[in-house]
Amino acid sequence: MGKAIVITSGKGGVGKTTTSANLGTALALSDKKVCLLDLDIGLRNLDVILGLDNRIIYDIVDVVQGRAKLHQALIKDKRFDEKLFLLPAAQNADKSVLKPEEVKDIVDELKPDFDYVLIDCPAGIEQGFINAVAGADMAIVVSTPEISAVRDADRVIGLLEKQGLEEPPMLIINRIRTHMMNDGEVMDVDEITQHLSIKLLGIVFDDDQVISTSNKGEPIVLNEKNLAAQGYRNIARRLQGETVPLMNLDSEKKKGFIQRISAWFKKN
Amino acid sequence: MQNVVLKGYKDGYEITLNSDADFNAILAELTKLFAELQLEKEKSEAKSISFDISTGTRLLDAEQKQQVERIVSRYPLFSIHRFTSSVMQIQDALDMIESRTVHLNASTIRNGQVENVNGDVLFVGDLHQGGILRASGNVFTFGKNEGIIHAGYPSDAEAIIIGNIHASQQVRIADVVDIVEEDKIKDSAETVVFVNDLHVLEYTEREKVKMIRPKLFTRMGGY
Structure with missing residues (x-):
């Protein structure tokens, strides 16, 4: 029986969809069977980031309304043979066409066949959020070091705690700009974690390549050397119960050849 | 007859x-x-x-x-x-006990959440920015206070707040509100907030509770 994890944030633009795509890919790379569920009905993106947008025939609304069977709507990512699947959102519908029970039914139907079902939640705390949370066993809250994102994350954590998922929510701090954090211009990792008082699942550095690879439909995790990719891979390992130390905030500065080599050895 | x-x-x-x-x-x-x-x-x-x-x-x-x-x-x-x-009815009696007990509260009150307490509260939890701790009686706090503390809700101007409210967003007692600007209130756990005779919020120190609220002081077991 797999585990359903909703990826949410409250605020928009902090990287929920990017996190869903990369975490799903990272889990698939470590030989887990993963289904990504895009619930951002009307503004779907997950398919684009994964480069699967041209393969959509049926979507989640078609499944709920009986126009397609669940397995017909699942899109297989051929790069990870039989490991990564996507259930896309509908583009020409509204979030209110789905009911929480319907989403839960779909998630429950997927769970026996997959190790992980990752649910990409839309921004906001309205119907879309309620739908996304309905079927989840656990939640990952994505925030950036900005105060507005942290504030919204706090609000969302409150709602999640009230919802009473099986496991307490965990935190990913995304788009960390090391120089700003080191200069004390933004809240640092400890401050954010302490403020939100939930367990930190991992941190991801801000990197231009995240955007450029997304544009090509290739999640950044495929590029092993990239720091953001390492962040996502570490998160995937921690999700599977491994103990992985947090990445060093200074590591981005270490551009020297020898340091890079030694860091490379340390990681293994 | x-x-x-x-x-x-x-x-x-x-x-x-x-x-x-x-x-x-x-x-x-x-x-x-x-x-x-x-x-x-x-x-x-x-x-x-x-x-x-x-x-x-x-x-x-x-x-x-x-x-x-x-x-x-x-x-x-x-x-x-x-x-x-x-x-009296058992329910009325329970309500009376409820409103006269000092409730120990250790909850995490997050952005957008409101924690309502009937009676006095001894708060030892986390009050985040955007959260509201609201008591019908007094608020005594050891917790992290970064949100809004409301004592004497909705209309008891006799209620007071004691604790460190240096980092709070607002303090409210009954219908009176004060916005806590940065560095307006000193970083002390012995700050007392009360509504004075002119119905204005005022800040003072712990030692003064005896003078401003003698009834509360004796109820708490002071001389």
Whole structure:
């Protein structure tokens, strides 16, 4: 029986969809069977980031309304043979066409066949959020070091705690700009974690390549050397119960050849 | 007979209703009593009298009270001051205990959440920005206070707040609000907030509680 994890944030633009795509890919790379569920009905993106947008025939609304069977709507990512699947959102519908029970039914139907079902939640705390949370066993809250994102994350954590998922929510701090954090211009990792008082699942550095690879439909995790990719891979390992130390905030500065080599050895 | 007894005290009149008697018998006797009183009254000078109705170990429900009031309202000179009894509903008693207990609260109040406490609260949890801790009584806090603390909700201006509110967003007591700007209030766990005689929020130190709220101070066990 797999585990359903909703990826949410409250605020928009902090990287929920990017996190869903990369975490799903990272889990698939470590030989887990993963289904990504895009619930951002009307503004779907997950398919684009994964480069699967041209393969959509049926979507989640078609499944709920009986126009397609669940397995017909699942899109297989051929790069990870039989490991990564996507259930896309509908583009020409509204979030209110789905009911929480319907989403839960779909998630429950997927769970026996997959190790992980990752649910990409839309921004906001309205119907879309309620739908996304309905079927989840656990939640990952994505925030950036900005105060507005942290504030919204706090609000969302409150709602999640009230919802009473099986496991307490965990935190990913995304788009960390090391120089700003080191200069004390933004809240640092400890401050954010302490403020939100939930367990930190991992941190991801801000990197231009995240955007450029997304544009090509290739999640950044495929590029092993990239720091953001390492962040996502570490998160995937921690999700599977491994103990992985947090990445060093200074590591981005270490551009020297020898340091890079030694860091490379340390990681293994 | 004698299910209804009228007694005079120096501060007024009290009518005691026998709690063992049948209520209809009581009503009949009351009617009679007031008729007699009215006759007597007419002889002397007209002056209105108000009565306390004591029901002993019986609790009158709303309809029974109405029946009694209907009898009295026939006589313009007489009125009922209040109903008293030596017993109360268990629920009322529980509510009273609830509102007089200092509740220990260790919750995490996040952005957008409101924690309502009936009575006083000793808060040891986390109050985040955008969260509201709202008590009908006093707020004593050791917790992390970065949100809004509201004591004496909705209208008890006697309530006070004690604790470190240096980093709070707002403090409110009853209907009075103060916005806590940066560095406006010193970083001390002994800050006391209260509403002064001019109905304005004021800040003071712990030592002053005895002077500004003597009743609260004795209730807490001080001298």
